[in-house]
Amino acid sequence: xxxxxxxFSLFINFFALLLIFWLIPRHVSPHATALHGLTPQVFPxxxxxxxxxxxxxxxxxxxxxxxxxxxxxxxxxxxxDAIFCVLxxxxxxxxxxxxxxxxxSLMFLIVFMFFFGSQQWGKVTIISVFMIFILxxxxxxxxxxxxxxxxxxxxxx
Amino acid sequence: MEILYxxxxxxxxxxxxxxxxxxxxxxxxxxxxxxxxxxxxxxxGAIPGMSITLSVALIMPFTFEMEPLTxxxxxxxxxxxxxxxxxxxxxxxxxPGTPAAACTCIDGFKLSQKGQAYKALQIAxxxxxxxxxxxxxxxxxxxxxxxxxxxxxxxxEYFALILFAMTIIGGVAGRSMLKGLISGxxxxxxxxxxxxxxxxxxxxxxxxxxxxxxxxxxxxLIGLFAIPEVINQLTRSRHMKGKAIIxxxxxxxxxxxxxxxxxxxxxxxxxxxxxxxxxxxxxxxVLGVIPGLGATPAAFISYxxxxxxxxxxxEFGSGSLEGVAAAEAGNNAVNGPTLVPLLTLGVPGDxxxxxxxxxxxxxxxxxxxxxxxxxIDFIYGLFCALIxxxxxxRLVGSIFIRYAHYVTRVPTSxxxxxxxxxxxxxxxxxxxxxFDVMMMFLFGVIGFIMLSFKVPTVxxxxxxxxxxxxxxxxxxxxxxxxxxxxxFFQSPIAIFFYILTIFAVYSITKGTLxxxxxx
Numbered sequence: 001x002x003x004x005x006x007x008f009s010l011f012i013n014f015f016a017l018l019l020i021f022w023l024i025p026r027h028v029s030p031h032a033t034a035l036h037g038l039t040p041q042v043f044p045x046x047x048x049x050x051x052x053x054x055x056x057x058x059x060x061x062x063x064x065x066x067x068x069x070x071x072x073x074x075x076x077x078x079x080x081d082a083i084f085c086v087l088x089x090x091x092x093x094x095x096x097x098x099x100x101x102x103x104x105s106l107m108f109l110i111v112f113m114f115f116f117g118s119q120q121w122g123k124v125t126i127i128s129v130f131m132i133f134i135l136x137x138x139x140x141x142x143x144x145x146x147x148x149x150x151x152x153x154x155x156x157x
Numbered sequence: 158m159e160i161l162y163x164x165x166x167x168x169x170x171x172x173x174x175x176x177x178x179x180x181x182x183x184x185x186x187x188x189x190x191x192x193x194x195x196x197x198x199x200x201x202g203a204i205p206g207m208s209i210t211l212s213v214a215l216i217m218p219f220t221f222e223m224e225p226l227t228x229x230x231x232x233x234x235x236x237x238x239x240x241x242x243x244x245x246x247x248x249x250x251x252x253p254g255t256p257a258a259a260c261t262c263i264d265g266f267k268l269s270q271k272g273q274a275y276k277a278l279q280i281a282x283x284x285x286x287x288x289x290x291x292x293x294x295x296x297x298x299x300x301x302x303x304x305x306x307x308x309x310x311x312x313x314e315y316f317a318l319i320l321f322a323m324t325i326i327g328g329v330a331g332r333s334m335l336k337g338l339i340s341g342x343x344x345x346x347x348x349x350x351x352x353x354x355x356x357x358x359x360x361x362x363x364x365x366x367x368x369x370x371x372x373x374x375x376x377x378l379i380g381l382f383a384i385p386e387v388i389n390q391l392t393r394s395r396h397m398k399g400k401a402i403i404x405x406x407x408x409x410x411x412x413x414x415x416x417x418x419x420x421x422x423x424x425x426x427x428x429x430x431x432x433x434x435x436x437x438x439x440x441x442x443v444l445g446v447i448p449g450l451g452a453t454p455a456a457f458i459s460y461x462x463x464x465x466x467x468x469x470x471x472e473f474g475s476g477s478l479e480g481v482a483a484a485e486a487g488n489n490a491v492n493g494p495t496l497v498p499l500l501t502l503g504v505p506g507d508x509x510x511x512x513x514x515x516x517x518x519x520x521x522x523x524x525x526x527x528x529x530x531x532x533i534d535f536i537y538g539l540f541c542a543l544i545x546x547x548x549x550x551r552l553v554g555s556i557f558i559r560y561a562h563y564v565t566r567v568p569t570s571x572x573x574x575x576x577x578x579x580x581x582x583x584x585x586x587x588x589x590x591x592f593d594v595m596m597m598f599l600f601g602v603i604g605f606i607m608l609s610f611k612v613p614t615v616x617x618x619x620x621x622x623x624x625x626x627x628x629x630x631x632x633x634x635x636x637x638x639x640x641x642x643x644x645f646f647q648s649p650i651a652i653f654f655y656i657l658t659i660f661a662v663y664s665i666t667k668g669t670l671x672x673x674x675x676x
Contacts, residue, residue, distance in 0.1 A: 029358030
């Protein structure tokens with residue numbers, strides 16, 4: 001029995017129940033004036049039901065399956081590097097709100113390049129600055145997309 | 158006599174529309190878009206891990222300020238370039254840049270090892286252009302006829318068609334059908350976020366005005382496809398302690414000198430491979446039109462056909478130019494035909510055309526038969542763009558192959574952080590809204606978690622695109638029929654698609670059960 005798959009199937013079952021008994025009743029409008037019986041809740045309930053059935057079938061299939069050999073494939077593994085990556089994204093998003101997209105992207109590029117193995121200060125700095133400069137020119141000047149400056153630069157310290 | 162009159166009338170109309178398309182297409186910006194797009198596509202396609210979908214998704218935000226034909230031409234050019242670009246790392250390093258290039262590895266890398274890398278790259282370039290050109294010309298001639306048939310589609314017919322298109326999910330589910338269906342169901346659920354299309358009732362708004370607008374397609378696409386790959390590639394790079402270059406840590410550096418040797422393709426070698434290129438074009442044409450199949454099976458089927466008809470079948474598998482030509486012609490020949498269901502019916506045939514459908518909607522163009530009525534110059538301009546893509550592929554590709562090995566040696570620690578920044582700026586540019594960037598990261602994390610549990614993300618995207626169309630078709634039909642379900646069974650076209658759906662479900666289920674039994 002593959003524990004990872006079992007965990008996933010149980011999660012899907014739980015999510016389906018959560019949808020049916022809490023998320024849809026509370027967060028999808030029932031709408032009194034439904035046309036031909038199709039309220040906004042119909043499709044979400046159908047999908048939730050489908051998820052529940054699929055999750056249940058998957059659970060049964062996994063329980064019946066013989067034990068699989070350990071998969072030591074490194075692709076898409078949730079390891080500490082991946083988790084740290086995700087945390088860095090969170091910090092990056094936080095910084096965008098406060099110091100703006102350009103500065104936070106420059107900082108993030110440099111940090112990421114170093115964290116993930118590059119050891120060439122010169123190349124990292126040049127590539128990062130060049131990349132941000134090109135993006136600034138394209139988006140702000142050519143495409144007229146106003147890049148967020150962040151709270152500190154818009155409203156002062 | 159009437160038939161002759163109809164044919165002559167059709168030809169005259171076609172020539173007139175083609176003239177319109179040529180005048181509309183041949184502008185400086187469109188030509189630059191085509192050549193630039195092919196170059197970008199070749200670059201991205203040559204990098205393993207940069208899938209075609211990711212390449213197109215990354216470029217999409219840059220097209221928002223362009224004219225519709227320029228923007229769509231750029232995306233098509235990136236698509237064409239990326240399919241070809243996958244063959245470069247396949248031949249040089251036995252690492253397909255894109256899944257469609259996996260077949261090219263078989264003989265391409267063997268040719269590299271024999272010191273014939275340049276020759277292999279040249280034949281791959283020629284085969285890609287000729288195969289694609291052949292299938293595109295056929296599509297151009299037939300497409301307007303198919304669009305006329307599509308005028309007979311109403312809401313019930315669209316509902317039946319979208320239901321059939323949903324079976325694509327079974328085709329792209331990968332090894333686990335159940336997980337693929339779960340992914341599709343999650344995509345369907347994501348599509349319901351926002352306002353109900355008929356009553357306007359809130360769905361999963363959680364009190365947020367941003368969520369009530371619905372989830373934006375481009376950030377979701379970038380999040381699902383780009384972010385997991387970025388995390389994956391960067392953790393791999395860290396696992397290999399930063400020394401990983403894109404292709405392979407154990408590359409034979411002697412291959413570089415082989416590429417520079419100028420071992421050119423001869424006329425006799427080209428003549429021998431030419432029939433396989435045309436055969437590959439036919440295979441790509443047939444398979445490209447069928448939703449859900451894509452370039453990879455076309456490449457393998459074309460390769461197998463080439464081996465059957467070749468005078469030197471024993472060479473296949475140990476370095477055959479004909480094998481490379483067949484594989485490349487097959488996988489590139491699907492480019493034009495995959496647009497057939499999209500342009501005529503507004504239904505995407507695979508994940509790339511699902512992305513293109515998003516692009517069409519951003520440009521306020523609604524694919525389907527009415528596009529041939531309201532924007533005929535755009536359609537024929539797109540035909541010109543498809544032909545020009547092949548010309549650009551030949552020219553840009555022949556320059557690119559001389560320097561391709563430099564591209565594939567760029568460290569992942571440089572490339573993928575830059576890709577990530579492009580994702581952020583691209584997601585922001587859709588609506589000038591940081592909420593979209595947050596959604597991109599959220600779906601990126603969700604996509605990574607899905608892939609870590611071996612749940613494919615492609616069905617999620619396809620369901621996300623098709624679900625609103627399905628719901629709209631169902632509810633419009635019920636409004637027309639005043640609630641009667643009989644409307645879905647009164648049209649012969651709808652019944653035809655129900656039969657196709659049943660057949661598709663049966664084939665997919667049978668295939669899955671066969672795999673389970675053999676495992």
